[in-house]
Amino acid sequence: MAEHGADPSAPIGLVIAIGSDTDDRIETVGRFLSALQKNKPREDPRTTPQRRHRLRQMLRAIDAWMEAVPYRRIAAVLFPDDDIEARSWVGNPVRETTIRLVRDGKSLVNGGYRALLRRSRRS
Secondary structure (H helix, E strand, C coil), X not given: CCCCCCCCCCCCCCCCCCCCCHHHHHHHHHHHHHHHCCCCCCCCCCCCHHHHHHHHHHHHHXXXXXXXXXXXXXXHHHCCCCCCCHHHHCCCHXXXXXXXXXXXXXXXXXXXXXXXXCCCCCC
């Protein structure tokens, strides 16, 4: 970490541990350098556009849930084109999706985000 008041143009050093995650680390350094140079951040090749969209929805859902926003109001924001009236709420697929987004958002907040830092591997 640079000291407060340090020259932002001064060179910095990075140490990359060599191991099973080396490729991930090198990719991350490239993205970090791009951000330092104020370029548009490169998309992370480990996640698809659909996965990035779902991750954003999960974070929005968990943020709202942590502020005690009811599931139906969360759904109204996340899915504005869907009918989520009170009379049709129970049994509505959007309700189930919203509940899953909050559940998965909790998992991210509780340490699941670390899995995003590792390249998915085939078993």
